[in-house]
Amino acid sequence: MKIAKFSVLLLILFIFPVAFAQLRVGFYSQSCPNAEIIVQNLVRERFARDPSITAALTRMHFHDCFVRGCDASLLIDPTATQGSEKQAGQNGSVRGFELIDEIKTALEAQCPSTVSCSDIVTLATRDSVFLGGGPSYVVPTGRRDGFVSNLEDAARILPGPGLPVVDMLTFFSNKGLNVFDAVALLGAHTVGVSSCGNFGDRITNFQGTGQPDPSMDPSLAAGLRNTCAAQGFAALDQSTPLAPFSFDNLFxxxxxxxxxxxxxxQRIATDISTSGVVFQYAASNELFNRQFAIAMVKMGTVDVLTGLAGEIRRNCRAFN
Structure with a gap:
């Protein structure tokens, strides 16, 4: 397993070396030797009670990294005088903050003011993906936490569920991620769920036609109408009833x-620029796992802060 982890990392370093210059694997090996073990154990405890934590943490990591970079700005609570990214509509369903708090408390007790909240999110996400059946991979650490968290930034930047493929690819490209990365990261929907408000028009009144989206399997549309009437949300991977808890390529x-x-x-499955990649991932779970690991490590380096450019928060919900 360790050989596989480092093989993936070496491939990532070859493809995308610059962003790793200020991060390194084992950053806390001297300053807090048990840091990654503490994170792993607490994530495992939570996963045993709630396997949906994989989807929650993956979403949290994505939404944090794509706004101001992987700087834990999403974790900041709003105050009476200052809003924060948490208040953006796109972040309304992000959860798992209490687990990050629990991990931070444990790390502060053992290694005060040493492990950043942004590294905690990165490590916890990695561990939850593996527990859910996804790939095992190593991540470089050494991120610092940011000093800014604006509602307006998140509301302006985070994409919606109906984004055209060309705009989606531009969104990822602007962060140094290619089409293989983008399609792999969307594969995290294998363990995701969504509010019916994000796709309700597709099952009832697509683009004002009064009919379901013709690109959707009619049996799925009918099933989703029943699901939405009963619970208001649905799994994004409809392959099996247990699909939202199993990280695989069935999506x-x-x-x-x-x-x-x-x-x-649905669009990435038919658009000429992404359909070939979708086909490759559908054909090989091994390929999907390898590419997902590469994409996650690359995403975790987006606009990171190091050194004096950031801080180590004592409480992940507030600036020091």
Whole structure:
């Protein structure tokens, strides 16, 4: 397993070396030797009670990194005088903050003011993906926490579920991520769920036609109408009832069969610029796992802060 982890990391370093210059694997090996073990153990405890934490942490990591970089700005609570990224509509369903708090408390007790909240999110996400059945991989650490968290930034930057594929690819490209990375990261929807408000028009009144989206399997549309009436949300991977708790490549087979729940998910299965990658990932879980690991490590280096450019928060919800 360790050989596989480092093989993935070496490939990532070859493809995307610059962003790793200020981060390194084992950053806390001297300053807080048990840091990664503490994170791993607490994530494992939470996963045993709630396997949906994989989806929660993956979403948190993505939404944090794509606004101001991987700087834990998403974790900041708003105050009476200052808003924060948490208040953006796109972040309304982000959860798992209490687990990050629990990990931070444990780390502060053993190594005060040493491990950043942004590294905690990165490590906890990595561990939850593996527990959910996804790839095992190493991540470089050494991130610092940011000093800014603006509602307006998150509301302006984070994409919606109906984004055209060309705009989605531009969104990822602007962060140094290519089409293989983008399609792999969307594969995290294999363990995701979504509020019916994000796709309700696709199952009832697509683009004002009064009919479901013709690109969706009619049996899926009918099933989603029942699901939404009963609970208000649905799994993004409709392959099996247990799909939201199993990290695998079945999501891609589903969207190729016109069973994508979100419009963007369905579009990547048919758009000429992404359909070939979807086909490759649907055909090989091994390939998907390897590319997902590469994409996650690359995403975790987006606009990171190091040294005096950031801080080590004592409380992840507030600036020092």
């Amino acid at each position: 891609y087979s589903q969207i190729r069969a016109r069973r994508g729940v979100l419009l963007l998910d």
